[in-house]
Amino acid sequence: MHGKNRIGYSLLETEHGTVKAYSPITKESLPEKFDVAGQDEVNTALDQAEKAFSAYKYISATKKADFLDAIADEILALGDELIERACLESALPEGRIRGERGRTMGQLKMFASLLRDGSWVEASIEPAMPDREPLPRADLRKMLRPVGPVVVFTASNFPLAFSTAGGDTASALAAGNPVIVKAHESHLGTNELVSDAIARAAEKTEMPDGVFCSLTGKGYEIGKHLVQHPKTKSVAFTGSFKGGKALYDLANERENPIPVFAEMGSINPVFVLPDKVATDPESLAKATAGSINLGVGQFCTNPGLIIGIKSDALNTYISTLATETESIQATTMLNSGIAKAYKSGADHAAEQSGVQVIAKGAEAEEGLEGQSTVATVSATDFLKTPELQHEVFGPFSLIVTCADSDEVEKIIASLSGQLTATFLATDKDIADFETIIKNASELCGRLIFNSFPTGVEVCHSMQHGGPYPAATDSRFTSVGTGAIKRFVRPVCYQDAPKSILPEELHNDNPLNIWRLVNGSLNKDKI
Known part of the structure; x- marks a missing residue:
């Protein structure tokens, strides 16, 4: 690996030191050194991106689509080298990484198809009416146009699909904007492989030099420089509330504030309604355990909160969930920071008044493993403790037991914005709780029935976002074709x-x- 920062077609050496990626599998730093970028490299990247934008925004949709297709082809051409490196840097299994590569390529090709169709620009025309009385009408024509250079902060839990060539990059390029990626410190080798693939695709399809750049940072300074650079026009981020809010605040400190489209996680409440849980509490609990522990709980849609009304059936559901949890093996998490934050968050939640840990999985043997944990709390205590709404990123879930439907309604009223809200319900439940369900739709971006929130379909109809603090702007999605609308603005001619x-x-x-x-x-x- 060359270990250099990428500015368009050029590789740039720096004098700000180097960093290494760490493998949660080997528990060691990987040998390759990657140059750290500073303010000068940020300036160079944004200057080059601005020049590229002056040409790229006028390139035909068909040629942009060819570019996106070529990126997908170049990623596939990386073969097992990409799969092995992504596994090494993330501790995710090979099957997951291969599936994620397919999703990444699928997203690129989906946006290519959207561009070839062309209707996404929302063209609107009102021809002139010079003879209209009492006043003539001017000729008015409006459509969506690209905004300019977009900075993308890649995610820790998706080294491909929410990363260098992931949905943010694909949608920003599709909209007609150059992209500057801030490489995730956990995926430096994976980022380099994919960045080089994007550059090869850009050259093969004759895209302007600077349509894509990738910079490696150390600490928070590079992110600050990127967000506050006057030539940056928009920012995309997937990660923690703390990180997303920090970028949002930086963008609003600028002389000319810019939008930050941050997806910042969620506790994704799951409502287990009475008639549904009474039908087969054991099977329902086993399915819940599978969702909580999928990918060691490292999904922004992980069900971190379960709400039910006290009953014998709910007791059976809870005891079965506890039994299932105890059988879960502790598994290596994405990186040491996430593992440490998970343990701290789970311990902090367990210390709150009224919270009782009812089950833990097999004990973690070393610091990088995540131990599955389930706890319970009464609705009364939950409502008294706003801290219990904080996301614990990992295989943790809190069960809130309510005395009746009134307490369920109070829980919904207390919740902040969410990516998802799920109802496990029969037709009878839906009829009995119709008002509560409708109220829940006000706090989430995706309302789910009788399945679990983990897993996000990439399509035209998906909404992956939600009211604050799940995201900084609930009008937009970071998954699906609608993601392109984050990086455009309407222009009337x-x-x-x-x-x-x-x-x-x-x-x-x-x-x-x-x-x-x-x-x-x-x-x-x-």
Whole structure:
């Protein structure tokens, strides 16, 4: 590995020291050294990205789509080298990494398909009406346009799909923006392999130099420089509340504030309703345990909170969940920081008034392993302790026992914004709790019935985001085709000559896209 920062097609050596990736598998630092970028490298990257933007924003959608397809092809061409490196740096199993590579490629190709269709730009046309009384109407044409260089902070728990060429990068490039990736310190080798693949794809499809850059940082300074650089126009982040909020605050300290689209995690409440739990509490508990412990609980959609109404069936559900938890083996987590934070968070939750730990999995043998933990608390104590709403990132879940539906309603009213809310319910439950369920939809981005929140489908209809603090802007998603709308802004052209108008707004509709013309959606020529 070359260990250098990437500025477009060029590799840049620095004089700010080096860092190494750490393998949670070998428990040692990996041998490769990676140069640390500083303010000068940030300036160079943003200057190059701005130059690239002046050309990239005018490149046809078809050519941009070819670029995204080429990135997917280059990632696949990395073969087992990428799989092995990602496994080594994350401790995730090979099957998970191969699946994640497929998802990464699928996202890129999904956005390529979106670009070829072209209708996503929301073209809207109101032709001039010079003879209208009492006042004439100007010719008005509007569509979505790219914003400029986007900085992407990669995620710790998805070394491919939410990383260097993940959904944030794919959607920002698709929208017509250059991307500067801040490499995750846990995935430095994986980042380099994928960054080089993106650069090869850019060269093969003749994209402008600087359409993609990747910088390696040490500590928080590089992130601060990137967010506060005047040429950065938008930021994407997936990670902790603390990290996302820090970037959000930095962006708002700028002379010209910019949007930070941060997905910051969630406790993803699961409501186990009475009729449903009475039907088969054991099976329901086993399925719950599987969701809590999937990927050592290292998903932003992990079910960290379970709410039920006291009953014999709920008692059986809880005891079965406890038994299942005790059989779970402690497993290596993504990195030492996450493992340490998990243990600290689980211990802190257990110390709160009224909280009782009812089961733990096999004891962790060393500091990098996450021990599955389930605890209970009454609704009364939960409502008195706002700290119990803090995410514990890992295989931890808190069961809140309610006396009746009124307490369930109070729980919902107390919860902050969530990525998901899940109802395990029969038709009878849905009828009995209809108002409560509808109220729950106000606090989440995705309302789920009779399945579990872990697992996010990449498609047109997905919403992965939610009211604060789950995300900084609940109007947008970080998964699915809707993610592209984070990195565009509407521009209206009034009485503009044809030479100035984008092709999407030409009268003859040369791209054959769906447009809103005088309020009617069609593909007609004007």
